[in-house]
Amino acid sequence: SALSPVITPNVLPPGPPRNVAAVRGDALATVTWDPPLDPGTAPVWDYWVQYSSNGGATWTTFFDGIRSATGATVTGLTNGTPYLFRVAAVNKNGPSPWVVTSTAVTPLARASAPTITSLTAGDKLINVTWTTPNGNGSTITGYV
Numbered sequence: 001s002a003l004s005p006v007i008t009p010n011v012l013p014p015g016p017p018r019n020v021a022a023v024r025g026d027a028l029a030t031v032t033w034d035p036p037l038d039p040g041t042a043p044v045w046d047y048w049v050q051y052s053s054n055g056g057a058t059w060t061t062f063f064d065g066i067r068s069a070t071g072a073t074v075t076g077l078t079n080g081t082p083y084l085f086r087v088a089a090v091n092k093n094g095p096s097p098w099v100v101t102s103t104a105v106t107p108l109a110r111a112s113a114p115t116i117t118s119l120t121a122g123d124k125l126i127n128v129t130w131t132t133p134n135g136n137g138s139t140i141t142g143y144v
Helices: none
Strands: 018-024 028-034 046-052 060-062 071-075 084-091 115-122 125-131
Touching: 018 084, 028 046, 028 084, 046 071
Parallel strands: none
Antiparallel strands: 018 028, 028 071, 046 060, 046 084, 115 125
C-alpha cells in the first residue's frame, strides 16, 4: 500500500499542580501540593520548586533531584525574609504552568532559651522563675 501522511501525536505537558501551600520553619519552608488533574500525555515524573524573596520579580530553583513526591523541604532560606514559592509539574513533554503560593511565608528561628532567675523550694514543689526569651519574631505560647 501507499505510505500514509506523517502524523504527529499530541505531546502535552501536564496540567498545573493544585493547592500549593508552604509552612515556615527555621531557615526553611515545607512546600506541599496536590498532583495535577491532567497529567498530559505522559506520566508526571518530576516537580520543579522555585522561591522568590522579592515578591516574584526573580525566582531561584530549589534542586531536590528528580522525584514525583508532592512536597519538598526548601532549605537554605534566610530567617525573617518573606518568600513566595511556586511549583510546576513535569513530564517528558515539558513543564506545566507555574502555580504560586497565595501568601508569602517568612522563616523564623526558634525562640531562644529562657534564663532561670530563681528556684524556690516549697512543700513537694519547686517554684521556678525565668526571663522571657526572645521569640525571634513569633509569639511564645507556652513553656515546658
